[in-house]
Amino acid sequence: MYIALHGENQNHITNVDNVSYDLTVRVYDDDSFTAEGVCSEDINDAKIAVLNDDEGNYKYGCFADVITPDAKKGTIKGLDFITLWNTEILLDYTAENSFDGRLSAIFSKVKALVFDGSDIAVNKIPVEVVIPTDNTNTVYDVVNNPNAPFGSLQGTYQLVNAYTFLKGYLKYYEYNIDTKYDVGGGKIVFTFIKPTVSLNINLSDFIYELTTTSTATNKTVATIKYDVETPATDSEGNIIYTDVQAVDDEGNPKTDDEGNPVYVPQYKPRPSTIATKYYYRDATNNIVQSDAVGNISNRLYPVRAKWFESEYLADAQFSAVYELADARYIDNIIIDNNKTIDPIDFAAYPLYTKVGLYYEGRLYKTLPISEKITTFNGGGENIKIKLGFKKILLTEIIKK
Numbered sequence: 001m002y003i004a005l006h007g008e009n010q011n012h013i014t015n016v017d018n019v020s021y022d023l024t025v026r027v028y029d030d031d032s033f034t035a036e037g038v039c040s041e042d043i044n045d046a047k048i049a050v051l052n053d054d055e056g057n058y059k060y061g062c063f064a065d066v067i068t069p070d071a072k073k074g075t076i077k078g079l080d081f082i083t084l085w086n087t088e089i090l091l092d093y094t095a096e097n098s099f100d101g102r103l104s105a106i107f108s109k110v111k112a113l114v115f116d117g118s119d120i121a122v123n124k125i126p127v128e129v130v131i132p133t134d135n136t137n138t139v140y141d142v143v144n145n146p147n148a149p150f151g152s153l154q155g156t157y158q159l160v161n162a163y164t165f166l167k168g169y170l171k172y173y174e175y176n177i178d179t180k181y182d183v184g185g186g187k188i189v190f191t192f193i194k195p196t197v198s199l200n201i202n203l204s205d206f207i208y209e210l211t212t213t214s215t216a217t218n219k220t221v222a223t224i225k226y227d228v229e230t231p232a233t234d235s236e237g238n239i240i241y242t243d244v245q246a247v248d249d250e251g252n253p254k255t256d257d258e259g260n261p262v263y264v265p266q267y268k269p270r271p272s273t274i275a276t277k278y279y280y281r282d283a284t285n286n287i288v289q290s291d292a293v294g295n296i297s298n299r300l301y302p303v304r305a306k307w308f309e310s311e312y313l314a315d316a317q318f319s320a321v322y323e324l325a326d327a328r329y330i331d332n333i334i335i336d337n338n339k340t341i342d343p344i345d346f347a348a349y350p351l352y353t354k355v356g357l358y359y360e361g362r363l364y365k366t367l368p369i370s371e372k373i374t375t376f377n378g379g380g381e382n383i384k385i386k387l388g389f390k391k392i393l394l395t396e397i398i399k400k
Helices: 081-085 103-115 162-173 313-326
Strands: 002-006 012-026 032-038 048-052 058-070 073-079 088-092 127-130 157-161 176-182 187-193 198-202 219-224 241-245 263-265 276-281 287-290 305-310 333-336 354-359 362-377 380-387
Touching: 002 032, 012 048, 032 048, 058 081, 058 176, 081 103, 081 162, 081 176, 081 187, 088 103, 088 162, 103 127, 103 162, 157 162, 162 176, 162 313, 219 313, 276 313, 287 313, 305 313
Parallel strands: 127 187, 198 354, 219 305
Antiparallel strands: 002 012, 002 048, 012 032, 012 362, 032 073, 048 058, 058 073, 088 157, 176 187, 219 276, 241 263, 276 287, 333 380, 354 362, 362 380
16 A cells, blocks of 8 residues: 655645554544655645555555654645535525525535635645435425425524534435545545445344434424514504513613603513424334424434524425434444455445345344444455444444
8 A cells, every 4th residue: 555645736746655544434523634655755744645455556645644753654644625614604595586496406506605706825735525316395385395304594694613504414324425635636626426326234144232312302393583562552553561560781761852651561472473383203214394293103202302593494395394404314323344244345335325134034123334444454455334323433344
């Protein structure tokens, strides 16, 4: 293995040979990469690190974030290219008919705000973003689009982290952003991918312990933030006042310019009809919009709910859907790919490949490949595959 190092102007600086490394690639969180190897040249100006096998085949690319030279040995700590999306943008849909709720249009809007602006340094290393056409309408409409989860953003603007905003749509529609450095083209390439590959394994062939986080949120509610100081009005729109005289900050009774007492208005209670949306995550990890009763199949029990409110209902809907999408596939299993007996090579499957776990002929769980953990040193290459998104590593599946 060797690492080819490139500068900001895409020039090849040198190679680091006899490399050992630790690499973890993840679906939504940043990858991690550390490596060390032999190099006699100055590598402090390197910006891009490309890992290759001995035949020169591309294996992985990232920013060379931290480089520590030590005599003829160099240590490199990588930074995921996805960090380029981890920046704030002004998402403005206030212009008339400016919001397009199709999925690929939303992806393209964020891409344009991140990479197509006037800041000349953003594309110092050229970036290509590949977004497949996906005309899925993301906006809920009770008549025409009742299965869509999100609200319309027309007429709103907000400052958001581009990647955090994207992840709401990525997680719900099960997309992933693949990253690569195109050595010949001298550019970073991001590709939005919706994996369609799946495979099945028989749990009876494994030593395993399957742990589920049953306490994760399974119901969310989105509503509009209400101002509790909204004055009550009569049928003609006049404010209704109480018989309590208002006071100033120092506790003195308030009067108008003519010396008449100023009374405290009567405040309107929060209307029970205020716009509210209800979402549920079922036992098969689907996210379903329903009413307050929640009479849908495969409901999870006990109910654990979270409420989200915002000035705009669409913002609250986004947060509610994101919360449930983030709680999908919350089991956690590690497969040691070096100890498999059958011909299944999990390392060959892309991230987010769905793995059906069968037990005694029945489907027990379906979990996506969420991480690939690779270690390469003098003892060779070791690969482990993580299924599910549980953050704390508690279990391992190892072939007999």
